[in-house]
Amino acid sequence: MHPPERIGRHRLERPLGSGAFATVWLAHDPQLQAPVAVKVLAENWAHRLDVRDRFLSEARLLRRAGSSRVVQVYDIGELPDGRPYFVMEYAGGGTLAELLADGPLPVREALALTAEAARGAAALHEAGIVHRDIKPTNVLLHTAPDGSRRVLLADLGLAKSLAQTSVLTLAAGSAGYRPPEQAEPGAGIDERADVYSLGAVGYELLTGTVPGPPGKVVPPRRLRPDLGEDVERALLRALEPDRARRWPGAPAFADELDRLAAAPSGGPARRLDGLRGRLDAVTLAVAAVLAATAAAVTVTMALHRDGPAADGVRVADATGRLTLRVPDAFGRQLRDSGWDPRALGLPSGHQPGLVVADDLSRWSDPKAAVDGVFAGVGADGDVTAKVKALAHSDCRYTGTRTFADARWRGLVRSWTGCPDGGSVTESALVPVGGGARSQVYVQVRQHGGGDATDGVLRSLRVA
Structure with missing residues (x-):
């Protein structure tokens, strides 16, 4: 089946990404006179009521968050074939994953971006939502006309209300970013699950490498010797397998990252060239x-x-x-x-x-x-x-x-x-x-x- 040229009043331009359950399109909204992103449930899942409910739940949770640090939902609707879709804010600056394509980031930039992502998570937590899948591909960058960047959390497909997290029956999240309590079906989780994921994001921005399994994370200074001890300590605290030893919440982690980014010991503001020039x-x-x-x-x-x-x-x-x-x-x-x-x-x-x-x-x-x-x-x-x-x-x-x-x-x-x-x-x-x-x-x-x-x-x- 050929893809539609329009969804509602929105003219589709090109696909932005596709996953197992949905496709996201870049579209133009003639009334807003602006680009938007339209997420559409995949045809092969349209008959599954549980998948449909989860898809619509993502839109409702994004709307409920109501924060400038989380992707905004403008509208929700249904295609003629019955598949639901929702219209979102378009972040034209790409993702943190794309920003990492040239290797690890300058220390201060990596710390500042991780802190902004943590404040986005804090906004979700304040709204009673835990994300459960924070990773570089789900952290978007919105670039303003003046060149400034705004960090947005996206993709709440695995998100849950904090009121429900004590009775979750399925493991969720992506390996490398997932805390141990989230990998076990039936284990209760709270905001500190997202703190672990944020620590993994910061680790990757600084080293270019996804952390190892919980409890087996290589200290980041072994991969990037120019990091300060305080930076390593902050990341490893976020990545503690025992959540009682992690940062108590995303705001505390964000505050520490901001402090480190502002400190002279935050590290040189240059992009590492990976291992090039030093390896055989x-x-x-x-x-x-x-x-x-x-x-x-x-x-x-x-x-x-x-x-x-x-x-x-x-x-x-x-x-x-x-x-x-x-x-x-x-x-x-x-x-x-x-x-x-x-x-x-x-x-x-x-x-x-x-x-x-x-x-x-x-x-x-x-x-x-x-x-x-x-x-x-x-x-x-x-x-x-x-x-x-x-x-x-x-x-x-x-x-x-x-x-x-x-x-x-x-x-x-x-x-x-x-x-x-x-x-x-x-x-x-x-x-x-x-x-x-x-x-x-x-x-x-x-x-x-x-x-x-x-x-x-x-x-x-x-x-």
């Missing part, structure tokens, strides 16, 4: 690509299968354009919100990309044992030439071979005996017969016997 070729190939990638993505559990007979786990990026299948052991965690091909030396931009692995907290460390796959679309430039130039100096090069199937052709380069005790393959693919599909870069890291590369490449689809 193996780390550039394994980590630099992902330093740009991991900062701009969402972390979710990769549990999508085609059916009981399917071999492996099927995953997709956030746009749904890029899909592939990986072995079961690889498919535990997924980062799905894209990459900047500049990390590989290609023209800069935001393209479909994903990382799926057994432990994403270890992915950017070339010495840590991990099984996983990175795949990214490169719309411009020569991916093949860039892959030919990659060198893993601490591994043993075992040669280059060609790959071809009905959809793709290209080359695969292999190394074994790497610092993590495993192997790595680097692949560059172009569509058979040309066509509209883009070229793709794929990296596979793995341990043990066998080689999953060809199976991954054969499963690759780019819409």
Whole structure:
């Protein structure tokens, strides 16, 4: 079915994002004479009353919050086919995830943005709402004509009234940002669940890396030595597994972040260049690509299968354009919100990309044992030439071979005996017969016997 050209009085311009349950469109409101965002329930869920109720609940909770720090809802309606939609404020400055595409932020900027997100959470809490899914993709930036930015919390699809949180029966949230009490069905939660998520957001803005599991978070100064001890202490307090030891609420956390941002020890106001310039070729190939990638993505559990007979786990990026299948052991965690091909030396931009692995907290460390796959679309430039130039100096090069199937052709380069005790393959693919599909870069890291590369490449689809 072709997408509608209008929803109500709003003229649709382009999709802004799509998830499992809904699509968000950029639209023009002729009466307001301004851009708006329109969220529409997906067709395949329209018959599910529970999903429909949850969709409408998000609109009502956003409206109930009534804060300039939370995305505003202007209208709600229903399509001719019965699907509900709601019209929201459009934040044209992108998300914190997109802001992270070039790597970690300057210390003061990261602290200030996290503090603003915390004040947005405080506004929700004052309205009796807990968000339950604060992460960089759900923190929007509204840019005013004078260039100033306003931070907005969005996507209350998992939000609940605080009055209901003692009887929740389902786990919720995204791995890496989710506090331990939110991962257990039936565990009661309160405002401090969002404080944990905010701590994870601040951690990622400052290090470019999503925190590890609760209780196993690497101290941020190990990843970014220029951070002050007070900054590390504030983040780790927010990320305490025991909520009684966290900041008592979002306002207290925001106040401390503002204090640290204003202090001379807040850190140099410069953007780190990840690990570039200080690492050898193996780390550039394994980590630099992902330093740009991991900062701009969402972390979710990769549990999508085609059916009981399917071999492996099927995953997709956030746009749904890029899909592939990986072995079961690889498919535990997924980062799905894209990459900047500049990390590989290609023209800069935001393209479909994903990382799926057994432990994403270890992915950017070339010495840590991990099984996983990175795949990214490169719309411009020569991916093949860039892959030919990659060198893993601490591994043993075992040669280059060609790959071809009905959809793709290209080359695969292999190394074994790497610092993590495993192997790595680097692949560059172009569509058979040309066509509209883009070229793709794929990296596979793995341990043990066998080689999953060809199976991954054969499963690759780019819409």
